[in-house]
Amino acid sequence: MKINFKKLNRMLNPKTVVVVGEKGPNYQFLSSQLDFKGNLYSVQIDKKEIPGIKKLGVKNFTSLDDIPGQIDLLIVAVPRQIAPFIAKQAIKRNVRGIHFFTAGFEETKEKIGVDLQNQLTDIINQSDIPVIGPNCMGIYNKSLSLRFHPAQNTAENKPNLRKQNLSFLSQSGTHGVNVTVGAQRNGINVARAISFGNALFVNECDLLEYLITDKQTDIIAFYLEGVKDGSRFINLIKKSNKPVLVWKGGRNNAGARAVASHTASMASNYVIWKKLVEDSGGINVTSLDELTNVAMLLNYKKYKIGNSLALITMTGGQSVAITDAFEDQGFVIPQLTKQSYKKLSEFFNVIGGSYRNPFDAGSTIGNDVNNLHKILRIIGKDKNITGSLVIDMNTRIYRDSKKQYIQFLEALNQFKNTYKMPVIIVVHSLTSTIMMTDNENVTREAISREVTQLAIDRGLPVFNSFNDAAKAMKLVLPH
Amino acid sequence: MQKIINAALKEKRYLLNEIESKNLVKSYKIPVVTTKLATNLKEARDIASKLKFPLVMKIVSNDISHKSDIGGVVLGVSSLREVDSNYKSMMRAVKKANKHAVIQGVAMQPMVDDGIELVVGVTTDQQFGPVLMFGLGGVFVEFMKDVSFKLIPLRKVDAKNILSEIKSKEILLGARGFPKIDLIKLQELILNVSNFVQDNPEIEEVDLNPVIANSKEMLAVDARIVLKHQATK
Missing domain, CATH: 3.40.50.261 (Succinyl-CoA synthetase domains)
Structure with missing residues (x-):
């Protein structure tokens, strides 16, 4: 059947929505539609259901013909036996589009289901009304x-x-x-x-x-x-x-x-x-x-992701794990240039840290956002890094100082825009409160959510694990 | 061409035999090793004397699907005397495997020099329609599943790309002592298979396995075509 896209457009962007055959106690379609920016009506003849519909503040009619004006979307939730009848009414009423929530057709493999589906198909095919479903939300x-x-x-x-x-x-x-x-x-x-x-x-x-x-x-x-x-x-x-x-x-x-x-x-x-x-x-x-x-x-994604990455974590073990995750997906973690290493050697704390790429930078960044700025500047200017920066933003920093965590995120955002390079943040949900003492009354989920929101607010995507980030980046790489 | 397909469909026979399959693909300029059908021992000897030894002899019977399993394939036949003895022993072997089997004859073809074994096939997907498969043949396709797919019809660029989509693509470039093969000719072969299937909607499956390619030539050594039960135009 050829689809009438003009009608489909009206149906997907309706001004008037009518729900037929809505049932309590949930009245799922009507109660989902209470904020709908347009006209919402109900058609229901079952006296048991009408009070519940009125209670929602929705005007109920007992016939489609009584509804004023053009109907753009008709949501049909009647029992399957009545579906063909409603379809005929809807065509007569010249509605723009129909959504059949009603189920129980061919998918049941029952004869009655198949027969009803054939009836419905014959009726609908006589019109050019776009119909979504049946058996769907x-x-x-x-x-x-x-x-x-x-x-x-x-x-x-x-x-x-x-x-x-x-x-x-x-x-x-x-x-x-x-x-x-x-x-x-x-x-x-x-x-x-x-x-x-x-x-x-x-x-x-x-x-x-x-x-x-x-x-x-x-x-x-x-x-x-x-x-x-x-x-x-x-x-x-x-x-x-x-x-x-x-x-x-x-x-x-x-x-x-x-x-x-x-x-x-x-x-x-x-x-x-x-x-x-x-x-x-x-x-x-x-x-x-x-x-x-x-x-x-x-x-x-504002900038191209690219294949050669700079990786920053706060501890040694994580710097190995992040490298494995990205190399497994085929990314390259290159050495930096001699000039970069020379500049890094001037301030980077190599006792309990490393800057070979991956960076094990916890002891250098520590509480000093200026050192993060310095590292980012070096990465940004290094010609070997053409892809993205992935950073493990341990929630321990957040525990120590929320203000500082935000400063770190700001620094990363600034880096992203200055060097036109994507920044991907990983906040490991499993480990996110391990560094905290027991008496702190925060759940892992809550802190992950808070931190995620802070990063997202700055347009920085956050992933739950290195593997998740690496897989998603690999899928997006050719695009 | 249409004759072969129609005749088979009329008999409700959906698996074409090797001779029919090879004749069909040959008409689409797909290089196939010369293969003649001998329906009796005398014909086998006549054909053998016109071909170049060593030969390959294969049973042709619509009732036998895995011919090598029952001794229906003999490689390296190097004299007329061997043609005789093999012909007889193959007939015995087939009758032993299935005494009701109707034998069309024996396919006779020259042995192709060693080379890279490739596979070019077509399968009809229920949702996407005909899809072309390319890969390295033999153990590569069987155990490594090192193949790639393209929707038919293929464009020139698809035929080029599919070659570099298999994991062992270096082999096609002659790595590690493998022979250098004509990749342009291979792309043409792939496009011809695509055209063949696009023009003949009765076809459900094609199997050119193996296509042997070496520095001199590139030839489909075996071919198998399956027709659809209901031809859709």
Whole structure:
């Protein structure tokens, strides 16, 4: 079916949203929509449900025809038997687009499910109304506070940040929510998330085509278990000037079985999939964490990452571990020039420290931000370092002095802008409170979060481990 | 060309035999070692006397899929007398393995000089359609899985890039005493396989394994083509 992109655009950016068949006690769609910047109505004939809907402050009607004005998005949550009837009503009412939350079609493999899906398909195909679903969570649009789960944060990011908007297309509703929330916690602005389920009508390629030219979207990410039209998918990724991240679920045989029972899509040979996505300029990721890590790197990436790195840690053991992590991913940790070593020898404390690259710099930086400035200047001017600076920002410094930790971050930010070189920060979540005494009443999570926020506020991406940082950087390297 | 495909489809036969497969790819300028079918011992002797010894003899039967496992392949046949004895022993071996097997004959071809064993294949992915695979043959493909893939149709640049995407790419450049091979010719071969499959949507799989390449020549020594159960145009 040819997609009417004008209508799809209205549906994804609606002024009027109507939810049909919403049920308590949660009223998930209506209660997610209470901040929606537009008109929100309900259609429900069940007398048991109507008081709960009214209590939310949403105006309820008993027929679609009674709703005033144009309907841009119709969210359908009725039982499956009624879905074809609602589809007919919606076409008659000339709604711009429909999202079917309703499930129980082909994916059940039951005869009644398959029959209902065929009925629904026949009805929809008589119109050019874009339909998302069935069996999915639908549309999140941050700028309109249109949500499909109350946890999808709609708070604005700090305005001083370089803001790359991520839009996420997901075959799974859960991942739709998790990526929205998880990425936002990493300081990434998620502009849109669309959970499209069985993709009977509007499919992953149509949505990708939409996002490629969407002004609100800078980075595109997918969770997919399969695609309907592989070569169109690959050609669209090739065409996209925006990075396209692809998280493929069901990568091996057992996973593929889970997929077959999850949706009606075919499992593909992941080796081929991975290669074709890579060839077309897409980025393959394998988990929520990897997806958000890569997105974070792209989000804050102002300068090219490059292959030859300077690595700074505060202790000897960490300087070996960081080097292993990056060399394992194929990065080069070069020696510095003679001039650099000469300058470093003038002030660097080599007793219990080292500046060969990696830097074991705890005893030199210690409490003196000026020494960090000196080291950074030398790295910035060294012609052997053309990639990035990765630094282990131990939370012990933060414990000693929050003010000083911030000074360090400021120094790193200044270095980044002066030498046009990305700075990547690692705050090991597992070790982040080891250096603290027991009586300090802070949790590891809390301190990691505080520190992460401070770095993110300065446009510096933060990773939980050297390996996470190295893997994400390697994936972004060709882009 | 279409005749071979149509005839097989009419018989509901989806695996083409070696002779059919080689004839098909040959029509796409894919270099294939000369291979003749002998349907009886006399023909085998006639063919052998026109080819250059040593020869390879392989059983051709639609009922035998792993011919080397049952003694259906003999390498290094170096005289007419050996043609005789091998022909007879192969017939016995096939009948022993499957007494109902229908034998089309014996494929006769000259031995190709040693070289690098390559594999060029095509598989049809359920989602992406036909995909071309390239790699080093023999143990490399079997145990190291050192292969790379490209979506069909390949562009010239894809055929060039796929060569450098395998881990053992240095071998193609003649490292460590491996013969220097004609990489331009190899790219042409790959593009021809891509064109062949693009023009013939009935094809599900192609296996040119091995293609032997040395400093003199580059030839597909074995070929195997599988057709789709439902041809889609």
